[in-house]
Amino acid sequence: MTLTNATVRRKKGHSPDIADPLAARPALLLAWYDRHRRVLPWRPPAGQRPDPYAVWLSEIMLQQTGVKTVGPYFEKFLARWPDVAALGRASLDDVLRMWAGLGYYSRARNLHACAVSVLRDHGGVFPDTEEGLRSLPGIGPYTAAAVAAIAFDRRTMPVDGNIERVVSRLFTVEEPLPQAKPVIQQLAATLLGTSRAGDEKSRAGDSAQALMDLGATICTPKKPACSLCPLFEGCAACLRGDQESFPRKAPKKAGELRRGAAFVVTRGDKLLVRSRPEKGLLGGMTEVPGSDWRAAQEDKAALKQAPQLGDVTHWHRKVGVVTHVFTHFPLELVVYTAHVPARARAPKGMRWVPIATLEDEALPNVMRKVIAHGIGV
Numbered sequence: 001m002t003l004t005n006a007t008v009r010r011k012k013g014h015s016p017d018i019a020d021p022l023a024a025r026p027a028l029l030l031a032w033y034d035r036h037r038r039v040l041p042w043r044p045p046a047g048q049r050p051d052p053y054a055v056w057l058s059e060i061m062l063q064q065t066g067v068k069t070v071g072p073y074f075e076k077f078l079a080r081w082p083d084v085a086a087l088g089r090a091s092l093d094d095v096l097r098m099w100a101g102l103g104y105y106s107r108a109r110n111l112h113a114c115a116v117s118v119l120r121d122h123g124g125v126f127p128d129t130e131e132g133l134r135s136l137p138g139i140g141p142y143t144a145a146a147v148a149a150i151a152f153d154r155r156t157m158p159v160d161g162n163i164e165r166v167v168s169r170l171f172t173v174e175e176p177l178p179q180a181k182p183v184i185q186q187l188a189a190t191l192l193g194t195s196r197a198g199d200e201k202s203r204a205g206d207s208a209q210a211l212m213d214l215g216a217t218i219c220t221p222k223k224p225a226c227s228l229c230p231l232f233e234g235c236a237a238c239l240r241g242d243q244e245s246f247p248r249k250a251p252k253k254a255g256e257l258r259r260g261a262a263f264v265v266t267r268g269d270k271l272l273v274r275s276r277p278e279k280g281l282l283g284g285m286t287e288v289p290g291s292d293w294r295a296a297q298e299d300k301a302a303l304k305q306a307p308q309l310g311d312v313t314h315w316h317r318k319v320g321v322v323t324h325v326f327t328h329f330p331l332e333l334v335v336y337t338a339h340v341p342a343r344a345r346a347p348k349g350m351r352w353v354p355i356a357t358l359e360d361e362a363l364p365n366v367m368r369k370v371i372a373h374g375i376g377v
Contacts, residue, residue, distance in 0.1 A: 026193030032230035033210035052151035088119030096362035110138025150205040162215025168247035169237035255329030261302035264374030
């Protein structure tokens with residue numbers, strides 16, 4: 001940042017004569033947050049205590065998913081299950097159906113298991129410490145710290161992707177991720193603030209959310225608005241001018257392409273589906289029958305894994321392929337279709353469902369693509 005910009009900032013009220021600028025950062029951050037905090041469905045107005053259930057639900061949904069995508073799902077879940085006890089009494093199938101389309105479906109299974117545990121073992125009340133939260137199914141170090149800080153104001157700093165970016169730039173952390181995570185965690189903890197000078201009352205939750213908001217709105221991955229940042233005068237990367245190069249990241253290894261076939265079978269106005277195994281990728285979700293997904297698999301080998309339906313004498317191959325990218329690998333699926341008479345029975349482990357009610361099924365996005373490619377629904 002140039003001297004001219006720094007001078008402008010000082011005229012706007014950013015004091016250049018702080019004896020210990022590092023010690024001033026938490027207060028500057030909280031002052032900025034009090035003015036510019038984002039309005040989010042799970043965040044109560046300033047001064048109101050957050051609902052631990054809403055905090056936990058949002059944190060699970062926000063793992064690897066953006067705020068705009070999560071918002072509608074969060075509101076649907078809250079309308080259907082307004083508290084953790086209600087969610088704990090729901091069936092896993094209902095939770096998976098409601099989650100369909102949000103991706104990373106292990107989160108939905110963990111969400112349900114955690115709600116069941118809170119209801120059964122804790123009387124429907126979340127533990128208020130990191131240690132207690134870590135004992136719950138599906139809650140790891142980050143989520144435990146986030147819920148403890150935001151919902152219970154425990155003095156701890158959760159570190160998400162936004163905070164990693166802010167801290168790595170602020171302190172020019174040269175070590176690449178993920179190796180740099182412990183260092184970033186320690187540095188982020190130095191930004192925890194209190195209510196006011198000399199007051200030990202924690203504002204850990206606000207400090208964490210302030211850093212998250214700063215990363216989401218100001219300290220963005222590309223073209224960060226450094227001149228608007230409350231911490232820019234002490235930002236090492238900003239002073240060097242290479243802020244967009246942080247955080248450092250080790251090169252990602254691209255997953256090997258997998259190929260397979262999907263079989264879209266209709267019986268009048270019904271579609272043949274099955275449930276995937278509870279454990280593993282897309283566990284418990286609904287799918288049309290399909291082959292294994294293997295690297296370099298040829299179409300003939302995939303076609304041999306078609307479901308055994310005596311009424312099918314010919315599979316029609318649709319033009320083109322369905323593509324989908326999972327976290328660890330890309331996928332290509334050839335789609336075959338067939339129509340069977342009304343008397344046709346579903347093979348063992350499969351079932352017929354009305355096409356008109358497919359929205360109620362726990363179909364992952366890849367299967368919605370397959371069905372749309374196969375029958376245009």
